[in-house]
Amino acid sequence: MDVRQKLQILADAAKYDASCASSGGKREPAPPEGLGSVERSGICHSYTPDGRCVSLLKVLLTNFCVYDCQYCVNRISSDTPRARFTPEEVVGLTLDFYRRNYIEGLFLSSGVLKGPDYTMEQMVQVARLLREEHAFHGYIHLKAVPGASPELIAQAGRYADRLSANIELPTEADLKRLAPEKSLAVTGRTMGEIHARLEQAKAERAQSPKAPRFAPAGQSTQMIVGATPSPDAAILDTAHRLYTRFGLKRVYYSAYSPIPRSDVRLPAKSPPLVREHRLYQADWLLRFYGFRVGELAPPEQPDLPLDVDPKLAWALRRRDMFPVDLNRAPRELLLRVPGLGVRTVDRVVRIRRWHAVTLADLVRLKVPLRRARPFIVTADWRPTLLLDTERLVERVRPASQLSLFEASASAHSGEL
Amino acid sequence: MRVSVEPDLASFRTVARGLLALGEPPERVLFEEARARQGSLLAVGAPVTELAPARGPAPAVPRDFLGLAEQVACHRDSGRWALLYRVLWRLTHGERQLLEVDSDVDVHRLRMMERAVRRDAHKMTAFVRFRRVERDGVEHFIAWHRPDHLIVRHVAPFFVRRFPSMRWSILTPDACVHWDLERLSFGDGVSRSEAPEGDALETLWGTYYASIFNPARLNVRAMRAELPKKHWPTLPEARLIPELVRRAPTRTSAMVAPVREVSAATAWLPERRELPALAEAARACQACPLHERATQAVFGEGPVGAALMLVGEQPGDWEDREGRPFVGPAGQLLDEVLGRAGLKRSELYVTNAVKHFGWTPGEGGKRRLHQSPGRAEVLACRGWLEAEVAAVRPRMILALGATAAQAFLGPGFRIHLSRGQVFETPWADGWMATFHPSALLRMPDPRKRAEARIHFEADLRSAAEWLRRLPRAP
Ligand code: SF4
Ligand code: SF4
Numbered sequence: 001m002d003v004r005q006k007l008q009i010l011a012d013a014a015k016y017d018a019s020c021a022s023s024g025g026k027r028e029p030a031p032p033e034g035l036g037s038v039e040r041s042g043i044c045h046s047y048t049p050d051g052r053c054v055s056l057l058k059v060l061l062t063n064f065c066v067y068d069c070q071y072c073v074n075r076i077s078s079d080t081p082r083a084r085f086t087p088e089e090v091v092g093l094t095l096d097f098y099r100r101n102y103i104e105g106l107f108l109s110s111g112v113l114k115g116p117d118y119t120m121e122q123m124v125q126v127a128r129l130l131r132e133e134h135a136f137h138g139y140i141h142l143k144a145v146p147g148a149s150p151e152l153i154a155q156a157g158r159y160a161d162r163l164s165a166n167i168e169l170p171t172e173a174d175l176k177r178l179a180p181e182k183s184l185a186v187t188g189r190t191m192g193e194i195h196a197r198l199e200q201a202k203a204e205r206a207q208s209p210k211a212p213r214f215a216p217a218g219q220s221t222q223m224i225v226g227a228t229p230s231p232d233a234a235i236l237d238t239a240h241r242l243y244t245r246f247g248l249k250r251v252y253y254s255a256y257s258p259i260p261r262s263d264v265r266l267p268a269k270s271p272p273l274v275r276e277h278r279l280y281q282a283d284w285l286l287r288f289y290g291f292r293v294g295e296l297a298p299p300e301q302p303d304l305p306l307d308v309d310p311k312l313a314w315a316l317r318r319r320d321m322f323p324v325d326l327n328r329a330p331r332e333l334l335l336r337v338p339g340l341g342v343r344t345v346d347r348v349v350r351i352r353r354w355h356a357v358t359l360a361d362l363v364r365l366k367v368p369l370r371r372a373r374p375f376i377v378t379a380d381w382r383p384t385l386l387l388d389t390e391r392l393v394e395r396v397r398p399a400s401q402l403s404l405f406e407a408s409a410s411a412h413s414g415e416l
Numbered sequence: 417m418r419v420s421v422e423p424d425l426a427s428f429r430t431v432a433r434g435l436l437a438l439g440e441p442p443e444r445v446l447f448e449e450a451r452a453r454q455g456s457l458l459a460v461g462a463p464v465t466e467l468a469p470a471r472g473p474a475p476a477v478p479r480d481f482l483g484l485a486e487q488v489a490c491h492r493d494s495g496r497w498a499l500l501y502r503v504l505w506r507l508t509h510g511e512r513q514l515l516e517v518d519s520d521v522d523v524h525r526l527r528m529m530e531r532a533v534r535r536d537a538h539k540m541t542a543f544v545r546f547r548r549v550e551r552d553g554v555e556h557f558i559a560w561h562r563p564d565h566l567i568v569r570h571v572a573p574f575f576v577r578r579f580p581s582m583r584w585s586i587l588t589p590d591a592c593v594h595w596d597l598e599r600l601s602f603g604d605g606v607s608r609s610e611a612p613e614g615d616a617l618e619t620l621w622g623t624y625y626a627s628i629f630n631p632a633r634l635n636v637r638a639m640r641a642e643l644p645k646k647h648w649p650t651l652p653e654a655r656l657i658p659e660l661v662r663r664a665p666t667r668t669s670a671m672v673a674p675v676r677e678v679s680a681a682t683a684w685l686p687e688r689r690e691l692p693a694l695a696e697a698a699r700a701c702q703a704c705p706l707h708e709r710a711t712q713a714v715f716g717e718g719p720v721g722a723a724l725m726l727v728g729e730q731p732g733d734w735e736d737r738e739g740r741p742f743v744g745p746a747g748q749l750l751d752e753v754l755g756r757a758g759l760k761r762s763e764l765y766v767t768n769a770v771k772h773f774g775w776t777p778g779e780g781g782k783r784r785l786h787q788s789p790g791r792a793e794v795l796a797c798r799g800w801l802e803a804e805v806a807a808v809r810p811r812m813i814l815a816l817g818a819t820a821a822q823a824f825l826g827p828g829f830r831i832h833l834s835r836g837q838v839f840e841t842p843w844a845d846g847w848m849a850t851f852h853p854s855a856l857l858r859m860p861d862p863r864k865r866a867e868a869r870i871h872f873e874a875d876l877r878s879a880a881e882w883l884r885r886l887p888r889a890p
Contacts, residue, residue, distance in 0.1 A: 004623050011627035029577040032597070037577045043542045044642070046653055048629035049661045051638025058628060093620070099557065099582060100546045102621050257632040258668075270668070270826060271632055347518045354517055361519035 001083060007093065009083040013063040013074055014109060018222055018254035022055045022104040022139045025161045025217030034135030036098060036105070038161060038217075042139075043104050056107040056141060057097055061085055061122055065111030069168070069179035071227045071266060073259045074111045087126045094130060098138055105139025105161070106130070112145060120148035120156065127159035139217075144194060146187040153193050157201075157214040162249070164220045165190040170238045174228040178266075188246075194219045195246040218249035225279060226272040227256040231302035236282055236293045243287065253279045278304040285311055288342055289335045312338040312396060315375055319392075325377040326357045338396065339372035371396045420448045421497050423566065425489040432501055436475055442505045447497040475508050480515050487530040490537075490567045499525060536564045540571050543647050544586055547615040557584040560611035560650055568593050572600055587611050618652040625653040631664035637833050662840045665825050669842065680704060681799030691720060691807050694800070698771055704796035706772035706789070711736045716767025716804050723883050725765045725810035725844070726750075727801065729819040729852055730789050736773035741766050746854035750816075753853070757876040765808045769823040770797045794823050805843050811886055813844045814879050817852025836875045838882055846882050850875035 022042035029037045044053030062084035063074040073080050094106045108126055113119050123142050130136040142156050144165040157163055165187050169175050172184050194215070201214035221242060223235060239251040255271035282304055285291040289311070296310045297303065305313045315322065315338045324337050326348055334345045344365050351357055356379035362369060374383050374392060417440060421427050427450075435445060481504065488496050503522050506514050517523055546557035557579070568591040575584065576595055585594045587610055592603040639657075648654035680703035686693045695715040701707060714731035717740060726742075734744030742750055751761055770793050775784040789797075801823060805813070815821040818831045824843060831849055841847040851872045859865040 004620055007620065007623050008627050011624050015628050015630045030580055032580050035579065035581055039574070039577075041538075043538070045542050046625065046651065047639045047643040048625065049636055049639050049657055049664065050630050050633035051635035051642070052630075052633070053642065054625065054628060057624065059624075096617055097621065097624075099579070100548070100615065100617060100621070101544050101559070101578075255633075257630055270829075273633065273635075350516045351519055354513055364519040364521075364524045 003089055003093070006083040006085055006089070007059065009081055010060045010063060010085060011058065013060050013080070013111075014058045014107075016073070016254065016257055016259070017058065017109065018052075019107075019141075019164060019220055019250070019252040022141070022161075025139075025215075027137050027139075027161065027216065030135060030137040034137055035095065036136050036138030038105070038137065038139050045101065045103055055104045056139065057094055057103045057105070058107040059085070059090065059093075059109075061087075061090065061108060061110035061119075061126065062113060063111050064113055066114065067112050067179070067181045069182065071168075071178055071224055071256060071259070078259075087122065087129060090126050091129045091134065094138075095134060095136065098136075103138075105141070107141040109143040110145070116145040116147040117149050117152060120145045120152040124152060124155045124159065127156065131159045141217075144190055144219075146182065146190045148190065150193050153190065154197060154214075157194065157197055158212060160215050162217040162220060163194050163215045164222065165194065166222045167238065167242065167251075168222070168224055169228060170223060170230045170235045171228075174230055178227065191219065191221070191242070191246040191248075198247065219246065220248055220250040220252060222252040222254055224256050225253050225276050227266055231297070232275070232279060232282070232304045233293065233297035233299070233302035235279060236286065236297055239283060240286055240293050251283060253283070274306050275304070278306065278310060282310045290332055291336075308393070308396070309338075311336070312371065316393060316396075322375040323377045323383050324375060326362075327352050327377075327379060337372060337375050339368045339375075417444060418446045418448055420450050422450045423489075425486055428485075428489065428497055428500065432504055433475070435501065436504070436508060442498065442502040445498070445501060447494075447501070449494045449497065477504065477507050478512065478515055481507060484515070484526060484530055486570075487533045488526055490533045490565050490570050491529045492565050493529065496529060499529075533565050533567060533570075537567045537571050539563075539647065540567060541574050543651060544575075545651060546582075546584060547612045548617070549612050555583065557582050558587065558612050559585070560587045560608050562646065562650065563588055563590070566590055569602065572602075576600060615652075622653055622656055626656055626660060629660055631660075631667040634661070634664045634668070635833050636661055636837060661837055665829075665839045665841050665847070669825065679799035679802070680796040683799075685799055685803055689803055689807055691716075691804070694803050694807065698800055701771070701800070703799070704772075704793045706770065706774050706793055709775060710772040712739050713771045714739055714741050714768065714773070715771060715800075716765055716808075717741055718765030718767075718808070719763070720808055722763060722765040722808055723811045723886075724759065724763075724879065725767070725805065725808055725813045726816060727813060727820040727823070728766075728768045728816045730768050730770040730786075731773045732786055732854070733773070733775070733784055741768055745857060746852070749853045749857065753873050753876055756873065757880045759876065759880050765804070765810060767801070767804055769794055769801055769820045771800055772797075789819060791822075794819060798823055802843075810844050812838075812846035812848070812879060812883055813841070814876075815847070815849040817855060818849075820852070821849035835871065836878065838878075846879075846886075848875065848879055848882075 022038075025038055026040055027038035042055055044055045046054040048054060060074070062082070063080065064082050064084060065072075065074045066076055068075045068077055090106070090108065094103075097103045098105070106126075108123050110119050110123055113122070127140050127142060130140065140160045141162040141164065142160040144153055144156060144163045146165050153163070167184070167187055168179060168182065175182050175184065197214050198218065201211065204211035205213070223239065225235060235253070242248050242251060253276050255273050255276035256267065257271040258267070282296050285296060286293065291314070295314055304310050308316075315336070321336070324333050326334065331345060331349055334340055334348060335342065340348070344367055347365055348357055351361060358378050358380045359369065362372070362378070373381070374396060377383070419431050419435065421431050485500055488500060499522060503514065503526060506522070514520060515523060518527060540561060540563050544559045544561050546559045549556050549558060568586070568588055572586075572593045575586065579595070581597070583596055585592060587606050589607070590605040592606060594601050594603070643651075643654070648657075681701060684697060684701045684703055686697040698713045698715050701713060707713070714735050728742060731741060732744050732746065734747075735741055741747075754761055770789045774787045774789055774793070776787050777783075778785045813824070815824060818829070821829050821831060824841065824847070829849070831851070835850055836848065839847045851868055853872070856865060856869050856872055859868060
């Protein structure tokens with residue numbers, strides 16, 4: 001089998017993975033004989049017709065796998081065509097693509113061959129070749145195979161910019177049902193291992209800037225959404241725990257996409273993209289807006305509404321908090337106003353030091369007034385009456401039912 | 417006063433300093449730009465300004481302003497110098513905090529320009545595609561790129577940091593930049609024909625690009641927003657996009673194929689599957705509760721072998737009474753637009769995804785209010801639709817509205833994401849979805865309505881165009 005055929009199989013097998021970005025971290029520029037750099041903001045080098053960016057060469061080292069996770073095409077019981085790259089082949093592809101500026105680096109994952117350690121070793125080998133033999137300074141994201149030994153994780157972090165151990169499903173019960181060989185405990189241990197080394201490296205570098213680096217872009221994980229009936233509250237709870245316990249940089253949510261010849265327990269329908277998008281929005285609200293999981297997905301409504309964004313949904317439930325005076329309210333309260341993103345809030349706070357904020361200011365700051373107006377007071381505006389729920393929802397709902405297109409734009413900026 | 421500026425920041429700074437020293441207010445100054453030639457900024461002997469540079473210390477301005485000015489200087493708009501000077505004047509005449517007020521009209525315009533330049537620079541770092549050529553046994557990497565703004569100098573250092581060990585050149589219509597492993601050099605712009613045509617690696621790259629795309633997540637609009645069409649000509653992978661988009665629905669339905677539900681109407685299908693027999697049998701169909709309230713089943717109309725098949729949602733009040741599809745107001749609108757696209761109704765096959773009228777009584781029980789069919793009815797009725805497709809064998813199917821489109825491609829299909837695209841499906845080589853004409857009649861917002869109407873017409877025209885270009889059936 002030639003490299004092109006392998007690439008076809010092993011990139012196809014990686015197309016379900018949502019984590020693609022190369023953001024975060026920075027790497028010293030390459031020496032004159034080397035290649036590559038990592039700049040602060042990642043670069044998307046292309047986009048595929050699903051609207052997702054191509055920034056890394058995202059492939060599996062192999063799609064042979066001894067595990068039997070039901071949601072995955074590569075599980076041992078699947079009859080998908082198989083292939084296996086040699087480490088040199090992946091290195092060659094990465095360098096060739098990088099030299100033409102097609103990509104920002106490598107994102108290497110793999111099916112589990114023999115066991116976690118054997119697999120992890122192979123992946124570390126690819127990264128080592130790139131860094132040591134080819135002075136490659138571009139971005140490298142390695143999957144950390146849950147259960148791999150601490151020494152291998154340590155090596156992986158030396159070479160990689162980012163490591164990620166996938167949590168895959170939100171609850172232990174879900175895993176038991178669909179991925180019998182996996183457990184939250186084992187994945188958690190690997191995440192903890194990475195976290196400890198990240199902390200250690202940070203402390204050492206505070207002492208001496210020459211100390212060795214460990215995955216400077218931190219760790220992330222991925223969770224599949226919609227393969228099991230677990231509600232959004234469970235998903236967000238798990239995500240929140242991962243952020244706080246292991247200092248994760250990102251949790252990626254991936255709407256479960258049907259896979260060929262899948263298990264009957266799995267839904268064979270289009271991926272729930274709207275739900276995935278609402279989860280990303282909620283995730284931003286948890287991390288940057290001071291919301292708690294229970295506020296966004298309360299027990300009596302454990303799934304995020306699909307028709308309005310989670311912040312608006314919260315505001316409609318908490319109308320007693322509004323209207324908020326943009327010229328007086330503290331920053332934390334401004335952050336809770338529908339339509340005001342973090343950037344806008346910071347600008348409003350700056351502007352109001354010099355003059356009273358008016359609706360015209362908001363227009364120039366590109367605030368969606370239709371959504372924000374019923375909730376705010378400005379120098380020249382005060383909502384006359386708080387409308388009853390039904391009509392208020394009608395008035396603030398986005399005009400076109402739901403545009404996933406606008407949605408994906410706000411997923412990038414995270415502004416809500 | 418007229419002053420002339422070379423299109424770079426250094427020149428502007430000299431001029432602006434002179435003007436400030438003279439106390440010239442912005443409204444009395446007219447900036448003229450010397451010929452914009454990005455490549456030859458360092459040309460010696462060019463007159464920088466008609467003004468003698470001011471002596472003495474430079475006026476203090478906030479550090480922010482310099483960063484901002486550096487970006488804005490790369491903008492193509494020749495009005496940028498006047499705007500920069502006006503803001504500089506205001507900063508030095510009592511409004512030192514001006515830049516903090518993002519909503520100020522001048523600041524806002526500057527920030528917009530800054531953003532445009534930043535975005536363009538970012539796109540350049542992303543969309544430059546090098547092609548490898550050998551000259552006298554030495555490897556060169558050459559790219560042709562078309563930025564919106566005058567950013568070549570500004571972005572060049574990025575490529576030095578990234579590719580220090582490669583000899584590379586980036587050619588653009590405004591300027592060229594070359595790296596010879598030690599030094600950057602700049603030259604005038606060139607035309608695309610100066611750049612190499614291909615690279616052996618592009619096939620491999622195309623393989624990767626096609627494989628990493630997940631057809632179950634098709635979202636053409638989002639892609640277009642991030643990957644503007646103007647960059648497509650220089651991106652080798654962009655050649656693959658039309659084909660990937662066209663085949664996406666087929667690939668997706670193959671992914672979900674094993675559990676395609678069976679349509680309840682199948683049980684009512686007659687043995688002979690010619691159109692008249694089908695129409696006759698459909699009158700007796702009771703596969704879903706809709707038949708109970710309706711006057712009659714409204715079957716499709718048109719010749720066998722019609723090249724184009726139109727599929728609407730469901731018969732309405734008029735259709736229910738007359739027993740023929742698309743005879744009400746929506747039908748009239750449809751006829752009108754079809755005519756303008758050069759299509760004759762009599763040559764088409766016209767039908768609905770669901771064959772019986774569904775309604776609820778209006779207030780007072782006088783009017784019958786249309787009620788859209790649910791997923792269950794659409795699925796129940798799909799047996800008829802598929803039999804019609806098999807009998808007519810159209811070259812192209814045009815689905816009108818979300819219900820019709822989803823009857824074919826499942827509930828995940830989104831009209832607003834994929835409207836107007838020609839897909840290949842198991843039912844016909846050409847398959848397109850557009851608005852339903854009655855949706856156009858119903859939209860309350862007049863601007864939205866006009867917009868949708870324009871899209872609708874354009875979609876019908878492009879369907880007609882697709883059919884015209886088709887080789888004749890054997
Ligand atoms: S271990 Fe990974 S590759 Fe293997 S079946 Fe599970 S998810 Fe798929
Ligand atoms: S709507 Fe369709 S499936 Fe339902 S009864 Fe009428 S013909 Fe049969």
